[in-house]
Amino acid sequence: MSAVVLEKPPAPAPPAPPPVRRKGSGVLLGVVRRSVAVVALLAVWELAPRLGLVDRTFLPPFSEVAAAWWTLATNGQLATHVQASLVRSLSGFGLAVATAVPLGLLIGWYRRLADLLNPLLELFRNTAALALLPVFVLLLGIGETSKISIVFYACTWPVLLNTISAVRDVDPTLLRLARSLDLPPHRLFQKVILPASVPAVFTGIRLAGAVSILVLVAAEMVGAKAGLGFLVNSAQYNFAVPQMYAGIVTISAIGLLFNQVLVALERRATSWKGTS
Structure with missing residues (x-):
């Protein structure tokens, strides 16, 4: 009777090394694609005044604006104005987030509270902030309090x-499933409502981040002695056009950086979506 010989299965092949070069080239290609539009804009900005397409008195070439920005940065003026604006903007923004998120969770969770406050919410949300700027100045003065407020x-x-x-827009299926597990209200709020609300909450936070820069710049044009809005307004009155555009470019860069920071925080807060 012949013996049966069992052959060993072939050893698995070692995993292939990760395509480092392809990944690096893909990241580089993505950066290049995102930069094309900005580079094209800067090129048009540089060439249009030099070719006489626009009056360089009112729109100087980008190189002159960059030189003015560098002068403001080296003599310390830009740092002073940026610091003043960031303190005001981040203070008002932080207070708004710390107040509005808990209040919004309560109003969204308790229907009776929402019905009670809804008329006031509709009234104030349709009142532009800049329209109330004179009221804030009259009540709080022209100091830091009115600008942060x-x-x-x-x-x-x-x-x-x-x-x-x-x-309010949490998936009803999740709520029914959680209630079928006999979760108490506080656990339902903690385990279902809060995680499901995070993406939309961060959308509001990102919108508020952009608003904090725009509104502050307008507020700093009234009764301020420092800040990017004051810099732009003062340069306009003194007809220092390159310095004016340097302030505008700085405002845009700060707004872009602020948004990127909030996007990174949102990705960390919603990292569970990628692993679920």
């Missing part, structure tokens, strides 16, 4: 309304 007011509504909408 106007930023706080303007940032509150995007965060508050998006938070309320996020709580």
